[in-house]
Amino acid sequence: MKDLVRQKLSINVDVMDMLNEQIAKEAHSSSIYLAMASWCDHNALNNSAKFFYDQAEEEREHMMKIFRFINDNGGTSYSPEVSNIPHDYNSLEEIFESALGQEINITKSIHNIVLKCRKVNDLATENFLQWFVKEQMEEEQTMRKALDLFELMGTDGIALKLIDERIPTIKG
Amino acid sequence: METVLFKSRYYAAYQSKKGRCFFVDIQDRRIKMSFCQLLAFRQKILAIDLDAHFDAELNRHGIEILTLCNREHLFVLDTLEVVDLKMFIQGIFTMSELHTLVTV
Numbered sequence: 327m328k329d330l331v332r333q334k335l336s337i338n339v340d341v342m343d344m345l346n347e348q349i350a351k352e353a354h355s356s357s358i359y360l361a362m363a364s365w366c367d368h369n370a371l372n373n374s375a376k377f378f379y380d381q382a383e384e385e386r387e388h389m390m391k392i393f394r395f396i397n398d399n400g401g402t403s404y405s406p407e408v409s410n411i412p413h414d415y416n417s418l419e420e421i422f423e424s425a426l427g428q429e430i431n432i433t434k435s436i437h438n439i440v441l442k443c444r445k446v447n448d449l450a451t452e453n454f455l456q457w458f459v460k461e462q463m464e465e466e467q468t469m470r471k472a473l474d475l476f477e478l479m480g481t482d483g484i485a486l487k488l489i490d491e492r493i494p495t496i497k498g
Numbered sequence: 499m500e501t502v503l504f505k506s507r508y509y510a511a512y513q514s515k516k517g518r519c520f521f522v523d524i525q526d527r528r529i530k531m532s533f534c535q536l537l538a539f540r541q542k543i544l545a546i547d548l549d550a551h552f553d554a555e556l557n558r559h560g561i562e563i564l565t566l567c568n569r570e571h572l573f574v575l576d577t578l579e580v581v582d583l584k585m586f587i588q589g590i591f592t593m594s595e596l597h598t599l600v601t602v
């Protein structure tokens with residue numbers, strides 16, 4: 327008997343659900359980074375603002391990558407709803423700390439999908455996700471580098487301005 | 499002509515032998531679905547909050563209204579039918595998975 331479901335869909339259907347959840351997470355990340363960019367802009371931290379604007383765009387690209395992957399392989403992608411975006415921060419250091427926390431959560435989430443792919447033998451999606459595994463390593467490193475600046479320079483007086491000046495150098 | 503994909507207590511799913519489409523029997527009606535529509539059907543069923551059926555506040559009458567294929571069809575389901583429907587949709591996709599495992 328031919329298997330019409332398999333003919334139509336190249337990826338595992340439960341993995342597809344997880345990928346759709348990941349789409350929502352990337353969209354959420356993108357919106358959070360946008361809120362952070364706005365905060366930096368208002369606090370005259372121009373380099374940090376630019377950093378987070380770029381970050382927001384990158385997260386949207388991640389989202390689109392997954393979105394197309396699902397549809398290209400016969401599944402259905404769902405356009406995500408985004409809510410709960412915090413806009414209140416006390417300091418730039420707090421922003422980078424929460425950015426690192428967010429990236430760590432995304433890493434866990436990606437790893438979780440990879441593990442599911444292995445369980446259900448979805449080698450195509452596992453292969454697709456390898457790019458994200460690597461990307462997450464780099465994202466975490468970037469945020470960690472920013473936090474190192476605070477450790478090195480503190481936040482008193484001119485230090486904050488100096489940190490902002492070095493933000494363009496943290497992206498690997 | 500069609501072959502059975504999966505049957506549960508209340509529902510049955512078939513795939514067409516010639517055309518590239520599916521048929522689902524729900525409450526005396528046979529509904530033709532493309533694969534996209536089958537996925538949308540699945541999404542709707544997964545989204546049904548079964549717990550609410552056991553909560554007199556959230557779902558007082560224990561019924562679920564299900565619209566299909568861009569609201570071409572409308573069904574009213576009771577709790578037992580919803581439970582069965584959730585197992586049914588799982589079954590359709592599990593059959594395909596098993597099939598893949600057997601043939602590799």
Ligand SMILES: [Fe+2]
Binds near residue numbers: 352355384385388
């Ligand atoms: Fe991302």
Ligand SMILES: [Fe+2]
Binds near residue numbers: 355385429465
């Ligand atoms: Fe990221």
